[in-house]
Amino acid sequence: MLDGMRNGMHTDTERCVRAVRSRDGRFDGWFFTAVRTTGIYCRPSCPAVPPKPENMTFLPSAAACQRAGFRACKRCRPDTSPGSPEWNHRADLVARAMRLIGDGVVDREGVTGLSARLGYSTRQIERQLLAELGAGPLALARAQRAQTARLLVETTALPMADIAFAAGFASVRTFNDTVREVFGLTPGELRTRAPGRGDAAPAPGAFTLRLPFRAPLHPDNLFGHLAATAVPGVEEWSDGAYRRTLRLPHGHGIVALAPRPDHIACRLTLSDPRDLTVAISRCRRLLDLDADPVAVDEQLRTDPVLAPLVDKAPGRRVPRTVDEAEFAVRAVLGQQVSTAAARTHAARLVAAHGEPVDDPEGGLTHLFPSPQELAALDPGTLALPRSRRATLTSLVDALAGGTLRLGAGSDWAETRARLLALPGFGPWTTDTIAMRALGDPDAFLPTDLGVRRAARRLDLPSTPAALTARAAAWRPWRAYAVQYLWATDDHPVNFLPAH
Template identity: 60%
Template sequence: MTAPAPLLDDTRYQAVRSRDARFDGEFFFGVTSTGIYCRPSCPAVTPKRANVRFYPSAAAAQQAGFRACRRCRPDAAPGSAAWNVRADLAGRAMRLIGDGVVDREGVAGLATRLGYSSRQVHRRLTEELGAGPVALARAQRAHTARILLQTTGMPITEIAFAAGFASVRQFNDTVRAVYDRTPSELRAAPAHRRAPDGAAAAGIPLRLAHRGPYAAGQVFGFLARRAVPGVEEVLGPPGGRTYRRTLLLPYGTGIAEVTEPAPDRETGNWLGCRLRLTDPRDLSAAVQRVRRLFDLDADPYAVAEHLGADSRLRPLVAARPGLRSPGAADGAELAVRAVLGQQVSVAAAAGLAGALVAAYGKPLAAPDGGLTHLFPEPGVLAGAGLEETGMPQRRRDALRALAAALADGAVRLDPGADREETTRALLALPGIGEWTAGYVRMRALGDPDVFLPTDAGARHGLAALGAGPADADAWRPWRSYALHHLWHHGAP
């Protein structure tokens, strides 16, 4: 997806005047008379136009000397839909920065993953976001630090390093610059209920913001039908379900719990989440993986406007406002599950994945409810016999070839992977066809414009709609969302 046309400043100001939450995360505005920056929906009195400056990212506003507003918490706004779905350098870089690559590998590591020089990456990000990779990572570290300060009982010194800062002094200076408070003052501010025994004991409670309506029932149902025993579970009745899963993270492991909002909840564009991490340095990476899984940075207004223009899709869009296209918490896991799902039902695929987990997954130190294992890593599966799955020999060969390609880097499914290159690499593997490559591209790489014409559910949906595969071309660039509408429409 290419870059969208930039908004004019007058249009941005109208969004600020109307407190339009649709633009939260799409841009930020600083107020020169107060020295603070806000999200468009901030409930404060609208500032005079002459005192307003607009910025494409929170990092750019911070770099210009503005402090985060204490009322609207602009650092917690949902991510820009553009940066999270675009396939160009800026979009890929933003996804990697969100996953913490700059903190772990530096700007040089980010540039290497993207296939560009550090100077090129810095120039492109500065042009489009008003800040380079270091400033963008710094803004994320500050947000992580605020969460840990206000929701855990961790010592402040430990928080500094858990958030990714190189020193306590750097941590103190950044928190003061971004929030106009010392870490101790920020911790004392009203916030979510703090876990009395620290992050590890009770977990870190979060509110994961999203933009516009969110079809939670469909998303939680989609994940529940595909839940892999041992790695995932969905508890409770519809309208009050909790999705739980294990996570393999850069520094350790974690368990994520996301709660389905009650259908009658009138306010709050967010999902409740709790993260239990063996290493708090994984907080940013865990948050971003959950956000991708639940497609929280989508722009449902743009999707509905485009798909609703089709007379056949219009009733479907109206019936399910805010329908999302769930991503993946781990790209390699999703790819393996896609191969397991070839030519079998959703339930059968989940069963095969459960057998794989029981045989090759790494057990947790202690079971947590129905969660017992981490999903098997590619290096383990590459040399496994896989007889436990009962799959045909050719399918097992395909799974081992995929696992080997993931393990040695021939196929990349990290947040910054190039979608076209990854698709070509997948199709070059034995036993990987168009359906599998497309499904992986849609979910593991978050591509909003994938259609699966050979998919049985898509064919049923098209037939029920009185349409054919050729009609899907009119649904670009949101064919992934159209596909989900078809799946729901064509289901028994």
Template identity: 60%
Template structure:
């Protein structure tokens, strides 16, 4: 988009571009999101930035009315597989705060100077500035929703010093931290800090409530249903309002409770963290889980014009492609669920959790405790005896091989992973065929353009629509759905649940596949 097109988005108040572009108003020195409710500035008084960090670096302060730093993330970083896209996903996950720019550069295979040049050319800011903008947003959440001391807030948000914290808050929000807290309209008493679950004086537990914005429409009912149907006992559970699960975070354990908002445009998120330093990372992982940074309009513009899937898109507007909070966990569960029903996969995964998972200090969820464990580490599963795992021996050996590769770093499924390389290495492991590798790529790596053309559920949905269900024909047809084929897969799966039950079918076997393809009741 050139500046003239950006200004048209501002004049129309188009919320689709929130988080994609930021408008700086030279006459006031503030920057806004395109949908800011204030009167649109004159064209000659506007400059445009590709990131909040770039606007802050140019000396603009965040608008107090539209809060541009709290927009949904750009959907571009979900789709892009180049170094900049991978870097942005890692920065959002807190890589700079944990490992510094040197660690981020090394993980991407670039020098610090090369990475600085790449990010500055495309985003107008380097990795430190991008991470600083994220820390400022995390600090504001803590200031506005908790009674945490200023010093604890600074270090929990990832700042290295109180001075750096104070200077950043003043520069970004044009207020001191004390003023920002005093004027907050979001402290409703729902957020608090406590030590419940740590009677031995262990790490401080923080409970924080916040809103996760998204671009409308968003079919949250389908997303929560999808996750709830696959909830692993002890790690996940469905609640009366939504869904919650245990999180493994860089500095400790967390609990995430997610539910539809009281109004449109956001998801209610309640996080309980052992270490408040994990707040930013926990938020980003919850956003990836629910695919909240997606642009449903962009998806509909492609899929909604195809005569085959357009009726499905119209029947379920805003359908998302759920990701995952822990790519390694998702990969293990994909192996566990091969050739078994959803219920059976949940049972087997629950047994793995009970035997190899780390128990929580205090179970969460009533007297019986619906959440009891953290999902097992791949390092633990790599040392397991395949004969003792509750599954067929071939699948058990595949699970141990996968866990070994993940634990050793031979396969990277993190936010900065090269998707093509990771998928290729997955397919090279014994017991992992194309379907499993692609499913892991879709959900663990968050690739929006994966089409599971051999999946039985996809084939049944296509046949119901009058299309040949064979894999070759399906793959050929799906080329027109790029770059949103993951969403097409979800629309086809969703159409099966809306259709009347069909009689059981016998699936033909292929002599050329190394592992059987999953059935419609696999762990999708």
């Protein structure tokens, strides 16, 4: 059934009805059920008694439901569903636009800023988003603001005026009107109804959240990788949580992320609350929380060599990044050296060029330096081979000068070509960046030492060309196959750190 729930899935009424009747949470975020007789919309897994099929209509996004005049169900809270996996594994214009909207570009730069980043006219973007999602960029951004507002209303004691500002609304009146329209309740009523609401004033800029995901999720390699490669001062594993600093559009932040059976516990501390939506989006992207693990694992299980690995620990995610430029720099520092050596090189850059931050709750000290900050470094001070220094400075110059743009809206094919044109960039570095920074789910690393060791252990082809040919059956999920191959080793990246 999942195979048919891809592009245009909301148009397959029979499949959608079956999903709603089975209350299958795997479909949450893939489509939404709007009920004509009640004027509300739900996620497929809503626990309420399913309406009659003739009273259901299916829409591709919460924004489309709101645009059509439906209010969010108070019981299943469809606005808090995991995001559609489509925007993670697709590289077309709509997917790139959705990733940028999730990163807050429309709120900061408007639709003209979105179109400038994508290289298309505003009319083309509007037309394609309406055709596929039933809503344009402004409506999609409005739905995102409404979700952020609800989160702040229900989980903090912030004054409503502060919430309106933090969620990106232009005025308190617009905030009030939007909340009433979308949720059928005033902001005050939302706060009163919130379960377990604490009345104590939070620490300034602190937010405690639950990040949902589609089950299953296997956290070991995800958090193990982030902890084992953590750059001192920027990242740490502390008290069962991965913590790191965040460079954000309006300021900076610190996040702590910890795996729980049915969610990711998230604590954010922000210097500017307007960055909340962006910070949440980047944390979800870091942990690959909008992935569809059932679709991924079903495909990989078709290979008899991978099937036992998937069955042993289903739901592996690809550890990604909150800062694409940062990851590209770290990928160069990690060329042909151990994990420990790469951390040491990165820590030196951070200490010399990173912006200091305060962390009363832990040992974080700096933001990772931006390309503009690194552009001023003296290559002679780097304890790297001369060729590696040239590679790093070429990358930094391209990022700082704008000839190379890495971000949520990057065109994967174009970015790959630009990376390969830089000195010292080969397939391993380029595809590592494609997999973890750009989010390409089909990036593959046939020359990676860990992948080749796993291939020999599993009697897979050992040469890069032959292994790539064998991996064609794993497409479009080869990046996830890499996670399962890496997991056959006893490297620390594959294990959840001790508390």
